Amino acid sequence: MESDSQLDPLPATAPAHRARRNIKTDVNYIPETENMNAYESCSSGSSDDNVNEDNSDSDDLNRGYRDEQDDVVSEDDAIEMDQAFVDSLRLGDDASRPQATDAQAYPGLKIEDARPVSALRTVAHSPLLTLFYFVPKSLWISIGIETNRYGLQQVPRRGEVIRGKQPDGRRQTLKQIRRRLKSKRGYDTHEILHVVGLLIARMLCPQQRRFASHWSMVEDVAVLAGNLKLLTGWTLPSVFSFDEGVLPATSKRSPTRMFMPDKPHRYGSKLFMPCDSRSAYCHRFEMYAGKRRDTKAETVFDHNTGAATVVRNLKTVLGSSTRQPWHVDRYYSSILLAIELLSMHVYVIGTIRTNRLGYDQRVKVKRQTRPRRIPRGSFTYSCSVAIPSMVPFHWWDRKPVHYLCTGVAMTESSIDRNIKQVGRITVPCPDAVSDHQRWMGGVDVHDQLRLQKHSQQMSTKFKKYYKSLFLGLLDLALVNAYISHKESARISGTVAIKRGEWYIVLHNQLLQLKAENFLGVEVTPPPSQKRKRTPLRATHALEQCDDWVTVSGTQKRRQRSCKVCALLRTNTKKKPFVTTFFCERCSIDDTKCWLCNKIRRYYKGVEKTCFEIWHDDFEGG
Structure with a gap:
């Protein structure tokens, strides 16, 4: 690991917006050729008092290649090595130290706000063109092709179901039913987008009767008659927020369904989302598909969650020579992750669980609530001698809050707190706490925009779980599209459309699409596709x-x-x-x-x- 003394600050330059590099692969796909063992060093076990435990089953302690001839580390040696690692940090006392209070916070950080790229700003005035930027026409054509393919594959089963429901007096043969089903014309791309427009109308004005009312041709209580490019759409911000999102799903058939008790929707698919801490724009998402299964061991290192997920997403989103604060949730924070990210020129700000391996136990507070003798806003911190930029501390609010930060300056600041029966008060705190409060809500704000007032996934229920997941991903793209519209309006000095009116304009534009709008658009399969799909034949040969x-x-x-x-x-x-x-x-x-x-x-x-x-x-x- 590199210490902070080896990470020299970058020379001060004028803020410049970094353009996104061209992404030629699917950013949400992990190729099988990727060395997943590189993430095992980010695992962090627990440390309680004088007993150190490492729950990682990995025997590979180095980040380099693994040789089969390496010596096997026994359990006793592993405990001694863990203790040696903790002792090597050489945490100082609780008194304020000059390098912590007088040093510049986040050395080498370029202060700049993320903004949409020029190609996105030119189309941000139109909701439809903004949607097609994130969900291009080629993807919609591919969806239409696969929909028609699936319909033809289901003809035999549907024919048997229809024949079983026919009355005895008017029974058709199975051949006649299948012939009738096969003779139906397939769905065109613009017809699928018409359905999306009708779903937006249902979201804006929910129907209490039936979904068929949206297809009504008379004005009888009817509403109306008649490959996600997230990473390349914006420049990189100075501060990221990393947390878990959720796609609500209650169907037991969903293979990615999980129970998350701390979310508003407790059942659903977990998403790992790095978002802009200021605008809540989602730069990338990764769906958690479960822990890797290994028949040779009862418990193996999970490459799909925890610190490995943070490092994998960070390598995809960020460049190789950037310095940026990265706010992470307490579930992911650990000493090893902070050191790993510091060697990658990334600062960490976040709360931490006190049983993490290597965390200073003198900073840990066992009380669950603040005693009266301790004033609100007081804090205690220590500094690592080996890594001076790493600062663990706890801050007294109503309860003790434990933090782990790198690159911060422990200068005194203040934040506002709302107290019951008292009102708003000002509480002293370190600068790291105020930075954490200001940057922590990027993913949560994006979830609120996607799941509360305007949500296609929550306004329409389906029997098939995958249809609901598709609407959830479409909601994610629509939220990013509206955030891009607001940011483009702010940059150009124009007035942004309200969100409800923006959806109404998009609804009208979707219903006006025709087949001519998709002429000349080619379907390009993603390079991560394992096998090439054969084109669907219209005849038997x-x-x-x-x-x-x-x-x-x-x-x-x-x-x-x-x-x-x-x-x-x-x-x-x-x-x-x-x-x-x-x-x-x-x-x-x-x-x-x-x-x-x-x-x-x-x-x-x-x-x-x-x-x-x-x-x-x-x-x-």
Whole structure:
């Protein structure tokens, strides 16, 4: 680790807005080639009194590569190494020290506010163009293609459900029902956006009757008749706020559903969100999909949460030579994380849990409430001799609040507090507390804008959980779009539209979209996609697989069992014929429908190939 003496302050320069670099990969996707062991050094166990515990199961104590020939560290050696690490910090006494009170706060920090990039400011006057900046047209076209693909895949199941609900007197054959379902025209891209516009109308004026009232053609109590580019939209701010967000989801079928008791919506999908502490703009989000499972060990290091998440998001969002305060929640704060971020030229301001490994126990207060003899606003701190810029301290409010900060100056300041039956009072505090109070609410403000008054996800309920999650992500993009509109209006000196009126304008613009608005837009698959999706075929046709295998030194195409031959074989001991051809139209995802392209047998007195039997006689299954 590098000490603060090795981190020389950057020369003072005039504030300059840093333009975002071009992001060529999906920022919310973690490639399999990434070395996840690099985050294990950020784990922090607990430390209580004179007993030190390290709950990390990692044996890799160095940040470099891991050699299989390294010595195995025993449990006794691990405890001694933890104690040596704590002693190496050499925390000073509680008295005020000159390097803490007289030093400049956050040396090398460039004071600047984040703002939308010029390309975004030019379209911020139009809600629709702002939405298309964050959710581009190519993504909506891709959504339309996948929607039509899913509809065709569900035709067999839907046909069986419809046939089961028909009365006995008017029963159609399964072939007739499936033919009718397949003959329906697919959804166009502008029609999907019309639905989004109607959902915005439902959000602004909720209907108590049925959702079909929005499609009414008469004015009878009806409302009306008739790849997320978050990281590249704004420049980087001076101060970030990192915390957890939530996408409400109560369906038990959702694989990312969690219980979060400290959130307004206790059940939902957890999002890790680095936001601008001033404007609450979300620069990135990462959905927590659960802990990595390993059958070889009962407990493994979780790379998807905790300090590893902070470091991973920070490396993606920030450049390599920036100095910025980074406000983190107490769940993520630790001594090891603060040292790691300090070596990356990032300052940390946040509360901390007192049982973290290496935290000064002399600063820790065991009382849950402030005694009368201690004045409100008093604080006690200590400084690390090895890392002078690291300051742990506690501050007395109604209860003791423990902090861990780097790069701060412990000069006296004050904040306003509202006391019951007394009113507003001024309480003394260090500068670090006032900075923490000023910068801590970025993620919470974004959650309030997304989930309270104007929220598509909360105004419409679906049986399918993924539809609700999609509306939640769309709400996130809409909140960023409106924040960009307000910031662009502030920069240009114009009056920003109120949020409700902004949604009304967006609703009208979405309903006016036509197919001509999407001509010439190509769907570009993300580079993080593991496999290339084959285009959806409108007709049934045989295709030959491109899967090769080496047999006796010769490359041949891999052969699979024919579906029709397996169904019509009379001798169960005889293997069915194999083939290298399949029907893409009848295939479901990776499950191919393998069919012979040769005449193997007579069926109903006629020589037919398995492909003809499957589609003409078996009606496609």
